[in-house]
Amino acid sequence: MSKILCVLYPDPVDGFPPRYPRDGVPTIDRYESGGTLPTPQHIDFRPGELLGCVSGSLGLGRFLETSGHTLVVTSDKEGPDSVFERELADAEVVISQPFWPAYLTADRLARAKKLRLAITAGIGSDHVDLDEAAARGVTVAEVTDSNCISVAEHAAMQILALVRNFLPSHEWITRGGWNIADCVSRAYDLEGMQVGIVGAGRIGLALMRRLKPFGVPLHYMQRHPLQPEVARELGAKFHPSVESLAEACDVISIHCPLHPGTLRMFNDELIGRMKRGSYIVNTARAEICDRDAVVRALEGGRLAGYAGDVWFPQPPPPDHPWRTMPHQAMTPHVSGTTLSAQARYAAGTREILECWFEGRPIREEYLIIDGGKLAGVGASSYTLATGARA
Structure with missing residues (x-):
């Protein structure tokens, strides 16, 4: 079983759960680009709920805990005594968002001896040192197209x-x-x-x-x-x-x-x-x-x-x-974390985790680093100082 460390932004100042101005979000069949929406086996949330904050937990709590995994969710990510720093040492999976990024620097990756997978719940994985991740065999994935x-x-x-x-x-x-x-x-x-x-x-x-x-x-x-x-x-x-x-x-x-x-x-x-x-x-x-x-x-x-x-x-x-x-x-970094977008990137995060735990390939369009080199969408979007490419 794995330890998953999830770093999300804090709850609303007036508490969670909030009252929602709408009863849900419109349903779309495909992305405008023609891409396929996330296809997890199941979700444990109602689209339109606030999922990107700590109490929302990307809707992953029940799924991970009933599967025997350990889920640690925090917004405390700054400084050597932060929850993120303390829990990183034995985490096998780190999940973060661009809006409240847990910066996986080379130094942090060196200390995260058990880390095998870094997921961006959303788009944009530059908060991860991709060169170091590739060198250490850490897979990096994000939910491409979601927002x-x-x-x-x-x-x-x-x-x-x-x-x-x-x-x-x-x-x-x-x-x-x-x-x-x-x-x-x-x-x-x-x-x-x-x-x-x-x-x-x-x-x-x-x-x-x-x-x-x-x-x-x-x-x-x-x-x-x-x-x-x-x-x-x-x-x-x-x-x-x-x-x-x-x-x-x-x-x-x-x-x-x-x-x-x-x-x-x-x-x-x-x-x-x-x-x-x-x-x-x-x-x-x-x-x-x-x-x-x-x-x-x-x-x-x-x-x-x-x-x-x-x-x-x-x-x-x-x-x-x-x-x-x-x-x-x-504005704060909010463009990609509307309630509509959260439903998609939370579902995509679960899809990535399901594939990872079951030993199935992660979708090419989700991959940034795999097998020590740029892969999938990462090969066309990023460069490495080492020159490693797909």
């Missing part, structure tokens, strides 16, 4: 919030005002703006399809051009470099993974190439943008706005400058 549309919708919302100056306008109302001139002095139409996507994978492509009806010319940059029929459908222009994209666009939304090639990609130099008054939305990973370069660009007027839901570290300290920089529309 792609959730993130794409959030990015679309934040683009509109910035361009239309929504949040300051809302704040005038909550403060009892009706200051129309102040509200509209930074408000524009999105229509006609050049919108660029960095990384036209599942999330980036979904966002492009949602933005096309707004009448915006679309641009994208990634390793390879889209299929010709998809590019024609969207009227999207391919850029071979991020510099070319930055110079052409009024709005840029970031949807690429974090790896050595994208680390602090949006720095002073690249932001300096953008049009004055451009906007950046980043729902990918915070360190794709240079933290202080973003602050400087907003304070100096190079950027008209910055929004996103990703920070480093997560959660950020109270004095993180993105909390107080001007013209921002930041």
Whole structure:
């Protein structure tokens, strides 16, 4: 039997379980990308319940405990005396979410002598040192596709919030005002703006399809051009470099993974190439943008706005400058953990565990590291310093 260590975000401040505004979530048959939804043998939760916090436990408690496994669930992940640190030493499986990541650094992986499987409940496994995981034979998996549309919708919302100056306008109302001139002095139409996507994978492509009806010319940059029929459908222009994209666009939304090639990609130099008054939305990973370069660009007027839901570290300290920089529309890392998304990534996590315990292959589209090298979706999304690839 195995010990499973699950690190999830804390319960609601008013206690668990909460009251839900709806009785459930709509049912979908397939992912927009054409992918298959999670197919666990059973689930022990009702879709629409809060599963991503400690008391929700991803709906795994009954399944694991009746199977004889030990499940430890905690939100305490910081510092040498945290529950995460204490329990990691003999854990065989670690489950974490991008929204409250348990950072599996090289040092922690070295101390986790029994660890064999690291699961991301959601998408994005950069909180795991993938080189070290590969070297130590730790399998890394995530629930690919589970919250792609959730993130794409959030990015679309934040683009509109910035361009239309929504949040300051809302704040005038909550403060009892009706200051129309102040509200509209930074408000524009999105229509006609050049919108660029960095990384036209599942999330980036979904966002492009949602933005096309707004009448915006679309641009994208990634390793390879889209299929010709998809590019024609969207009227999207391919850029071979991020510099070319930055110079052409009024709005840029970031949807690429974090790896050595994208680390602090949006720095002073690249932001300096953008049009004055451009906007950046980043729902990918915070360190794709240079933290202080973003602050400087907003304070100096190079950027008209910055929004996103990703920070480093997560959660950020109270004095993180993105909390107080001007013209921002930041949120906690919530884009991919709607109640709708939780039902899918909780079911996918259970599917991965069922396969693992029964000795069945984990779906290729869930795999990031397997057999000491990049595998599945990881082979097309990440790079290793060792150069190991599928």
